[in-house]
Amino acid sequence: MGTMTDERVESGTVIPSAPLVGEPAPAPRTLRPKAVGADRIFRGIIRLSGIAVLVIMGAVGLFLTFRAWQALSVAGLTFLTTQGWNPDAGRGGFGIAAVLVGTVLIGLTAIVIAVPLATGTALYISEYAPRRIQRGLVSLVDLMAAVPSVVYGLWGFFFLQGQITGLSRWIATWFGWIPIFSVDVPVADDPLPRFLDDVQAARLATEARAAEDQAAREMALKAEQAERDASIVEQAEREVASAAERKAARDARYAARKARK
Numbered sequence: 001m002g003t004m005t006d007e008r009v010e011s012g013t014v015i016p017s018a019p020l021v022g023e024p025a026p027a028p029r030t031l032r033p034k035a036v037g038a039d040r041i042f043r044g045i046i047r048l049s050g051i052a053v054l055v056i057m058g059a060v061g062l063f064l065t066f067r068a069w070q071a072l073s074v075a076g077l078t079f080l081t082t083q084g085w086n087p088d089a090g091r092g093g094f095g096i097a098a099v100l101v102g103t104v105l106i107g108l109t110a111i112v113i114a115v116p117l118a119t120g121t122a123l124y125i126s127e128y129a130p131r132r133i134q135r136g137l138v139s140l141v142d143l144m145a146a147v148p149s150v151v152y153g154l155w156g157f158f159f160l161q162g163q164i165t166g167l168s169r170w171i172a173t174w175f176g177w178i179p180i181f182s183v184d185v186p187v188a189d190d191p192l193p194r195f196l197d198d199v200q201a202a203r204l205a206t207e208a209r210a211a212e213d214q215a216a217r218e219m220a221l222k223a224e225q226a227e228r229d230a231s232i233v234e235q236a237e238r239e240v241a242s243a244a245e246r247k248a249a250r251d252a253r254y255a256a257r258k259a260r261k
Contacts, residue, residue: 071087072079075094082095125137175181 071094075082079095080100081097082093083098084094085098086093121141125134125141129137171181
């Protein structure tokens, strides 16, 4: 009877089957696949891409830290507790407390809505969706995940926000007795409305300045055109006068010759 045994491969390791009675158990042999040129190139590209992502993210973090440190070194911890925004006042004169609460509430609201929706979608696709539509739903979710979140934000800002303003007012009017739907009247010290008013005033001032500049440019163009027209008229008058003088001179010479005859 021979001593050859069958072998099986598991995770790149050749494991011999059980040896025959009386034979020592052979040691497993590890297979080391030889990488070809295309594999090396692909591995290098992936490695460089990962390193580039880390370097870019680190550079962004350093840039933001450097730019923020100029404000934090002046404001200190009051930057998180001050509602006003007056950088010229120095420490305690400016901060992000007015918008920090809204930012946190928006994030929590997004999490409360997104987590159950995403979990329910994943459970439905993987456990309950029929096979004939499961592949299409997976492709749809992958396509939505491939779109950058800033695209959804811009779509909501430019399109959805204007469409749901009426709905928001209706909900606040009829369901304002529910705390989550109540809209408080802004107080006199609230810096956010003043900030929005300042932004609106600055935008109107910028538009007025642009209109004045446009009107000044149009007036300058009209004045330049009038000067060119006046120059053309003056040149034409000089040419007419010169032609009249030449004609008069010719007539005089002709009359003198005729008189001598």
